[in-house]
Amino acid sequence: MSLKLSPKVKRNLSRIIPFGIIWLVSGWVFWIVEQAAAGNSDQDQSSRIAMNFEVFLFSSAALMIVGLLIGTIELLYLNQVFSKKSFTKKIVYKTIFYIVLLLIITCITYPIAKSLELDISIFDQRVWDMFGDYLTSITHLSTDIQLATSLLASLFYSEISENIGHGVLMNFFTGKYHTPTEELRIFMFSDMKSSTAIAEQLGHIKYFELLKEYYSDFSEAIIQHSGEIYQYVGDEIIISWKYEAGVVNNNCIKCFFAMKKDLHKRAEWYSSHYGITPTFKAGFHFGKVTTGEIGELKKEIIFTGDVLNTTARIQGLCNPLNVDILISGDLCQSLTLEPEFKIQSLGKNELKGKEQNMELFTIKD
Incomplete structure (x- = not known):
């Protein structure tokens, strides 16, 4: 065995x-x-x-x-x-x-x-x-x-x-992305709800301290579901999976719900320390990206490709559609979700900068 x-x-x-x-x-x-x-x-x-x-x-x-x-x-x-x-x-x-x-x-x-x-x-x-x-x-x-x-x-x-x-460091050592490489990846763009209002309420210093705790609470779920943190952008965190790692056991979707669960566990702590309980929304999509090292004064390994812009646009529709999670139809077809997850189609939606509308789905556990 x-x-x-x-x-x-x-x-x-x-x-x-x-x-x-x-x-x-x-x-x-x-x-x-x-x-x-x-x-x-x-x-x-x-x-x-x-x-x-x-x-x-x-x-x-x-x-x-x-x-x-x-x-x-x-x-x-x-x-x-x-x-x-x-x-x-x-x-x-x-x-x-x-x-x-x-x-x-x-x-x-x-x-x-x-x-x-x-x-x-x-x-x-x-x-x-x-x-x-x-x-x-x-x-x-x-x-x-x-x-x-x-x-x-x-x-x-x-x-x-x-x-x-660690993954980025090992890639630098091995030179894996010294020459640009095309990969199939899944992306999750996660954004804190009402972040501007929260920042105004708490002030910049206390808001930054909240962000540190908020991101820290996501770490265990991301690790357990094979996710890779690509970037922190203000109150937004971009998580990526190689396609196979993201679809196996529905890791990408389970990661989202594990993040929600871990954040909910500390709801009382956030309320007592900051007077608010942070929540978040997320958009999912997958596609081909070009991955490679870039920069002279400061090197980074970055992804480029239309999939990142599309995922950001999908996440931006969470508020108008009043849902916490949105998944592209392409990704939804690639997943075999367990019965505990209830999938609901929200029809075809217009994405800014896109000629064709895209069918989007939401999931409830």
Whole structure:
């Protein structure tokens, strides 16, 4: 029986694995440099671990495991714990945490590696005597520099990934969209209702704080239904799916209703903190887009194609038609919705800038 991973687990694994690779590669680089430097050194190297095949395998495995551990802690725990801290406080707290963690890891891995090198028990007194010498040696300082470099590289990756999106970062690394590519994609344009009135009521600063919470509440639903955030535009969020990922299990439609459900769960919290409960509307369509890197001073991966303009026009009809969700007829035909979803045709509607009218549908769960 094959193991089927949820979109959230797949996403987390794809974000954590690079940590292990960063630690492994940087460890190999430092080992090569250290071996070259040690060959020309007259210092007592008794505390330094000589590399043999067993030690190399253990060290490589340990580096990979430590990297994966750091990635797991960073992405699944520390990012949430320190998400509302200032950048400076975040760095200080994380540094203290990782210093303690790496010290513990050193106290575990060094005795094991030394016992493998000498082919003696880890409980042999010689191992612990050498461990004491190691803690005050230049080798220990070199190892600390290696660990610090690996940590900084992995944290840098984490911050960049968090800011521009893991998928976008990986696409930049692989050069997937360096040459423009044509893709079939589904788009959802989601817009907060009465956003102008809410902004006037709250003021700019408090409205911005509301937007942060509002977007944050959508994250889980988007991840669970394989969505990709394309852009935040004021109070509007544009979500995209590759066609296959969007239609399988009706992910694109279920994402909308999951977003509504998660927002509804916090209705009382929004009411007590801001005096309002935000709601939203959304338009759906799909079609071919050209995807590619663009920009000189600031590079982005963007989509171009008529489908984006059409989806925006569809979303703009939600208010006139008094519905929260509108789906193009083309997309509706591509979905096989469960009985729990009630589909209603709203007839053919005129879209601004379009010569032909388009049949639109709404859905109620």
